[in-house]
Amino acid sequence: MxxxxxxxxxxxxxxxxxxxxxxxxxxxxxxxxxxxxxxxxxxxxxxxxxxxxxxxxxxxxxxxxxxxxYVPGEVAVAPHPSWTWADDALHSVGALLRRMHDAAAAVPSGRADGWPADLADPEGASAPGAVVCHNDVCLENVVFRDGRAASLIDFDLAAPGRPVWDVAMTARYWAPMRGRAGLDPSHRLRVLAGGYGLGRADRAALPRVIEQATAVCRAFVERRVERGDAAYTAAYEENGRAVWDRHQTWLADHRRELTAALLAD
CATH class of the missing domain: 3.30.200 (Phosphorylase Kinase; domain 1)
Incomplete structure (x- = not known):
């Protein structure tokens, strides 16, 4: 047989x-x-x-x-298909993240110890309204069905933090501010914030939180490189220090523009 x-x-x-x-x-x-x-x-x-x-x-x-x-559906693995960048898909990612945060707000484990610090919000569980954030809602960690975000996977880097921190970490992937032809970062931030239902105070704070999250992500990558992690070292060599520098400079230079776009509604 x-x-x-x-x-x-x-x-x-x-x-x-x-x-x-x-x-x-x-x-x-x-x-x-x-x-x-x-x-x-x-x-x-x-x-x-x-x-x-x-x-x-x-x-x-x-x-x-x-x-x-196993979660059935479609995941936007590289090379990312065109539907990945549709406004409806992005809006649904924000809505799914909000649903998760609303559920997490009722879960006591949001205040528990033992979560990884790698990509965690520096304000952590002590922040007002803290929940367990996913912290890595990249394109490859969202399962879509019928063109809408239906599930989150890979919670390895989850940890307590501010909901706006998780929105900022998500924005780093879905509203790519390092440049992608045909995509407007200001517009995509507004779509993501709209899908999430982000309040005005958090909208005003979001660009600065994205800068903070970017610094945390960079430190995470550089720690992996220092430890000799081959996968991260290869990625860092391809998108090295100068790229991170340019990205962080771009965010600081465009903070006012991004904030104005988020508060325009």
Missing amino acids: SAGPGPEVLSGGLANAGAVLRHGDTVERPAPPHAAILHTHLRALREQGFDGVPVPLGVSASGLRERLS
Whole structure:
């Protein structure tokens, strides 16, 4: 009797490339060190009525691998398809993030210790209204169905912080301010903020928070490079220090313009 088909290798992120496997309705992947509290949090989100996260199914005896439900849909992996940049898709990302934050606000684990600090909001759990933020809502971590964002995946870098911090981290990917032909960063920030329902005070703060989040992301990459992480070193060599410098300068130079656009409504 011939063996059945083997597992499907899914497109993992930079850190998990080639290590995320699908077995039918189950996904097996490297477990983050905080898998226990993360799984508790994901279950609690679902109990609050937010179904836009995978169902945690357990951790291996070694603690090195986790099992989650497979989330059906389409993920905008590189090279990103044209629909990725549609306003409706971006609006739906903001709406999905808001739904997650609203559910997380009712989950006590938002104040728990043990979350990773890598991309966490420096104000953390002590910030007013803090929730567990995803912190890495990049294009590859959103599952779409019928052109709308339906689920978030890969919560490895989740940690408590201000909701506006998570919006800023999301904006870094979806309203690319390092330049992309045909995309207007000011317009895309407004679409994202509109989908989220971001209040006026947070809209005024968002450009500065994006600058803060960019500095945290840069420090994260440079720590990985200093540790000799081959994947991050290769990416840094391709998009190195000068690119980060230009990006951070652009954000500072355009802060007033971005703020005016966000407050125009």
